[in-house]
Amino acid sequence: MAAESNVDWDVAIVGAGFAGALIANELGKRGKKVVLLEAGEGIPPNINDYMRRFYSASAKVPESPYTPEILDADRRLRDPSTVKAGRPISLGNWKDPKQSYLIQKGPRPFGSTYDRIAGGTSHWLGTCLRFVPADFRMHEKYPSAPEFVDCDWPIEYKDLATTEKSARRTPYYDEAEKELGVSANVEDQQYLGIDFSDNYKYPMPKIPESLIDLQVGAALKALTPDETDFLEMGKAVTEIPVRSLPAARNSQPYKNRRACAGNTNCIPICPIQAKYDPTITLNEATNTGSVKLMHQTVAREILVGTDGRVGGIRFTRYDSDASPNTETGLIRAKIYVIAANPIETARLLLMSKNGGRTSNGVANSSGAVGRHLMDHPYYVAWGLAPKSLPLYPYRGPLITSGIGDLCDGPFRAKRAAFRVDIGNDGWYFLVGGTGGDPNVTTFDFVNGTNNSRLNSASPKEALLGNNLANKLNDVFTRQFRVGFLVEQTPDPNNRVTLSDSFRDGLGLPRPEISYNISDYTRQGIVAAHRMTNLLFKKMGIEDKTEIPKNDPTRFDEQIDGKPVTLRFIGAGHIMGTCRMGDNPKKSVVDKFQRSHDHRNLYLVGSSTFPTGGTANPTLTIAALSLRTADHILEEDLK
Amino acid sequence: MSDSPHQERRTIAPDATDDDEKSGRVTRRTVLAGAAATAAATVVAVDPPARAHSVDANLREDMDAFVQLSAALTGIDKGKLSPFVDPVDIKRDYFNWVNEREPAAFENLLRIAKENAGGQPDPAQPILAKLPAGDDATLTPSDIEAKYLARSIVLMWYLGAWYDPHKLRPKVIPSTPGAPESDASPLDFEVISPKAYTQAWALRVAQAHPMGFSEMQFGYWAREPDTTLQFIGRDIPRGA
Numbered sequence: 043m044a045a046e047s048n049v050d051w052d053v054a055i056v057g058a059g060f061a062g063a064l065i066a067n068e069l070g071k072r073g074k075k076v077v078l079l080e081a082g083e084g085i086p087p088n089i090n091d092y093m094r095r096f097y098s099a100s101a102k103v104p105e106s107p108y109t110p111e112i113l114d115a116d117r118r119l120r121d122p123s124t125v126k127a128g129r130p131i132s133l134g135n136w137k138d139p140k141q142s143y144l145i146q147k148g149p150r151p152f153g154s155t156y157d158r159i160a161g162g163t164s165h166w167l168g169t170c171l172r173f174v175p176a177d178f179r180m181h182e183k184y185p186s187a188p189e190f191v192d193c194d195w196p197i198e199y200k201d202l203a204t205t206e207k208s209a210r211r212t213p214y215y216d217e218a219e220k221e222l223g224v225s226a227n228v229e230d231q232q233y234l235g236i237d238f239s240d241n242y243k244y245p246m247p248k249i250p251e252s253l254i255d256l257q258v259g260a261a262l263k264a265l266t267p268d269e270t271d272f273l274e275m276g277k278a279v280t281e282i283p284v285r286s287l288p289a290a291r292n293s294q295p296y297k298n299r300r301a302c303a304g305n306t307n308c309i310p311i312c313p314i315q316a317k318y319d320p321t322i323t324l325n326e327a328t329n330t331g332s333v334k335l336m337h338q339t340v341a342r343e344i345l346v347g348t349d350g351r352v353g354g355i356r357f358t359r360y361d362s363d364a365s366p367n368t369e370t371g372l373i374r375a376k377i378y379v380i381a382a383n384p385i386e387t388a389r390l391l392l393m394s395k396n397g398g399r400t401s402n403g404v405a406n407s408s409g410a411v412g413r414h415l416m417d418h419p420y421y422v423a424w425g426l427a428p429k430s431l432p433l434y435p436y437r438g439p440l441i442t443s444g445i446g447d448l449c450d451g452p453f454r455a456k457r458a459a460f461r462v463d464i465g466n467d468g469w470y471f472l473v474g475g476t477g478g479d480p481n482v483t484t485f486d487f488v489n490g491t492n493n494s495r496l497n498s499a500s501p502k503e504a505l506l507g508n509n510l511a512n513k514l515n516d517v518f519t520r521q522f523r524v525g526f527l528v529e530q531t532p533d534p535n536n537r538v539t540l541s542d543s544f545r546d547g548l549g550l551p552r553p554e555i556s557y558n559i560s561d562y563t564r565q566g567i568v569a570a571h572r573m574t575n576l577l578f579k580k581m582g583i584e585d586k587t588e589i590p591k592n593d594p595t596r597f598d599e600q601i602d603g604k605p606v607t608l609r610f611i612g613a614g615h616i617m618g619t620c621r622m623g624d625n626p627k628k629s630v631v632d633k634f635q636r637s638h639d640h641r642n643l644y645l646v647g648s649s650t651f652p653t654g655g656t657a658n659p660t661l662t663i664a665a666l667s668l669r670t671a672d673h674i675l676e677e678d679l680k
Numbered sequence: 681m682s683d684s685p686h687q688e689r690r691t692i693a694p695d696a697t698d699d700d701e702k703s704g705r706v707t708r709r710t711v712l713a714g715a716a717a718t719a720a721a722t723v724v725a726v727d728p729p730a731r732a733h734s735v736d737a738n739l740r741e742d743m744d745a746f747v748q749l750s751a752a753l754t755g756i757d758k759g760k761l762s763p764f765v766d767p768v769d770i771k772r773d774y775f776n777w778v779n780e781r782e783p784a785a786f787e788n789l790l791r792i793a794k795e796n797a798g799g800q801p802d803p804a805q806p807i808l809a810k811l812p813a814g815d816d817a818t819l820t821p822s823d824i825e826a827k828y829l830a831r832s833i834v835l836m837w838y839l840g841a842w843y844d845p846h847k848l849r850p851k852v853i854p855s856t857p858g859a860p861e862s863d864a865s866p867l868d869f870e871v872i873s874p875k876a877y878t879q880a881w882a883l884r885v886a887q888a889h890p891m892g893f894s895e896m897q898f899g900y901w902a903r904e905p906d907t908t909l910q911f912i913g914r915d916i917p918r919g920a
Contacts, residue, residue, distance in 0.1 A: 096892060097874035100841070100867070250902035293898070304901050307892035432918065436888035438901025466901065470891060474867050480882035482866040484838050488831050489848060490861030504861050506811075506834060507804050508914070511755030511885050514838075515908060515916045518886030
């Protein structure tokens with residue numbers, strides 16, 4: 043049994059990602075003894091191995107820099123049944139359990155991935171948007187949309203954005219922005235009811251807009267009311283501006299980290315750590331001297347006593363995937379926090395059967411654990427700008443601006459809202475998969491092929507020398523792409539359960555996923571498609587979007603009397619499975635993310651989101667985590 | 681997202697060592713030694729003569745030819761491919777990489793570069809003019825090898841990646857008119873090394889940088905990029 047088992051811990055946290063790291067640090071700063079159980083590898087001494095792995099990878103997917111290694115010794119995708127702390131990856135056949143860690147039952151693939159490693163999903167982009175006030179109140183504001191019944195949050199925007207009476211600190215959103223180091227300007231971010239505390243300033247000035255952002259902004263200024271009727275915004279279209287994107291990306295030196303140098307690689311890794319990732323807070327936490335990180339330590343069961351309180355967490359530590367050496371142990375603490383991301387948190391709760399006493403899993407008297415899995419289905423379109431309008435992509439952060447004003451409006455009674463990303467990354471992840479370009483287009487013009495649909499002359503051009511360089515300069519500098527993060531309705535049938543058949547390298551059942559999108563969300567994608575057409579028309583962009591014939595996310599819609607095929611991909615914004623609410627019969631945790639069933643158990647992270655809005659979840663995860671840390675300090679450990 | 685579990689990469693093969701020779705691995709030196717022995721023993725040479733492929737990254741003449749050839753193939757100034765002060769020296773990695781895999785075709789290409797060096801005003805033209813081109817059905821086997829190796833070399837400089845020239849060749853010859861010249865997958869490659877990835881030219885030609893390897897400063901993306909003269913040593917007229 044591990045020596046850590048004998049320590050008298052105040053708090054045990056499962057998962058060393060965004061939420062776990064922030065809570066550990068808050069508690070550690072106050073002298074509380076905290077142990078973090080992390081399933082994957084610990085924090086490396088530097089990021090050199092991550093960078094070497096990324097640079098060497100031929101398929102540059104979000105998971106490329108991190109462990110466990112994607113490929114085995116025979117250069118094949120590793121069989122997840124041999125991996126002790128497996129993870130979903132962006133490669134392979136989604137339905138093949140020998141390639142996919144998640145056992146996907148469909149009908150649509152769940153396309154988002156996460157990492158299991160100290161620092162959690164460090165491959166995030168860095169976007170730090172607040173939720174808009176309506177996101178917390180979808181049923182109240184749009185009662186005619188049946189998809190949102192019973193899912194108003196038990197908190198509202200002002201609970202995170204203004205000072206609570208009992209709180210000893212500044213508003214949680216403000217605090218989260220300070221922790222993560224967000225660059226933005228308040229003037230750009232005051233819209234759709236988002237307001238700020240008096241005299242508030244973000245920690246750093248905004249990240250400058252790219253040349254592409256400016257061109258999109260100019261195109262939006264030329265929109266007419268007729269053209270934008272379909273958006274049903276209920277207000278003048280002149281109010282659709284391009285806004286700079288708040289990001290946990292340094293615009294000047296901050297907390298001993300450098301300013302962004304525009305490596306155009308935020309996903310999967312910033313080579314100079316100008317983008318925040320949770321290893322930064324983890325290091326602060328362990329530096330307090332009262333936080334211990336146990337890596338390669340997989341929680342396998344939450345033990346609940348007959349009094350309904352959690353009494354311990356059973357875990358297995360492993361040496362490596364290659365080694366048979368493992369050791370099991372039991373951690374006991376006063377308070378337990380599960381911060382393992384929506385899929386792994388639900389999986390752990392469901393695996394915790396306590397010899398049959400909790401046969402439906404821990405914290406699951408409502409039956410809601412694992413349900414309402416959400417993402418932001420991501421509709422992406424791309425094209426080629428005219429020769430008169432070079433855009434110069436592949437420069438700057440991957441995204442510097444977007445269109446946020448379509449995140450809320452009267453249309454939300456009928457169809458999903460979306461937020462628009464303006465890509466600075468050309469066609470990097472569009473042709474042939476992530477890292478497809480520059481390779482695919484270069485290959486085409488060297489070899490006389492047309493995989494990227496840019497070499498459409500007849501006969502196809504096979505170029506060398508100056509002709510090749512001139513052609514590639516011409517097409518690369520005109521590549522454009524736009525993405526739409528569409529709100530997904532919470533659906534009880536979008537669900538994480540345990541696989542009966544497939545296990546991981548520790549013999550634990552793998553997560554089984556059922557997933558689809560609702561008509562409400564599909565109609566949001568339809569509006570996104572129409573918005574794309576409008577934007578391309580205004581900018582003179584030739585649409586080059588291609589949807590593979592065998593894409594399992596394809597669906598057909600009639601748009602303006604014509605059949606159109608659409609699709610979506612994962613945004614990496616995994617939410618739901620342990621929804622927050624006031625009613626213990628219909629939700630899993632209360633407004634402080636405490637289990638309705640077990641008073642010393644907290645479930646944190648985006649698993650508790652009752653709805654997903656359109657903002658990426660991280661800043662709200664961080665704000666809620668700080669709030670939960672306060673609650674633990676004030677109520678449980680005072 | 682791609683469905684292709686691409687091959688894992690290899691790192692640059694280190695220079696041949698005595699250990700390699702003891703272990704029986706064929707190196708350039710063993711090939712040369714074997715060729716010398718063959719030449720000594722065989723008085724009556726038959727067609728074709730056994731010939732050592734003997735280009736060497738350490739010989740200035742060979743390396744110069746490789747840089748000339750590469751500049752002609754890529755459209756990037758040779759002073760950019762091989763700067764006067766060149767501590768990175770990716771050209772040497774590339775030279776050895778190709779020479780290890782395709783010695784005969786490589787020597788053939790370097791010979792063309794040597795024999796057609798010094799053209800004015802554009803030194804690339806005489807080299808490009810002599811490269812094997814046209815329908816594979818009209819080319820000799822060695823010309824076909826050279827034609828596709830030239831493409832692999834271009835892709836190597838542009839992407840820091842190795843596309844096997846044998847895979848770039850169409851499987852059916854002659855191909856039907858209008859068909860793509862290659863049925864290879866653009867995703868079937870290996871990254872030569874982390875260093876090669878960071879030295880790739882494709883996005884420098886686009887007046888940018890390899891993803892994850894910026895040598896620029898905060899805020900550069902809000903301004904017009906440097907000119908192509910600054911990036912690749914040659915002006916590309918806008919809209920060329």
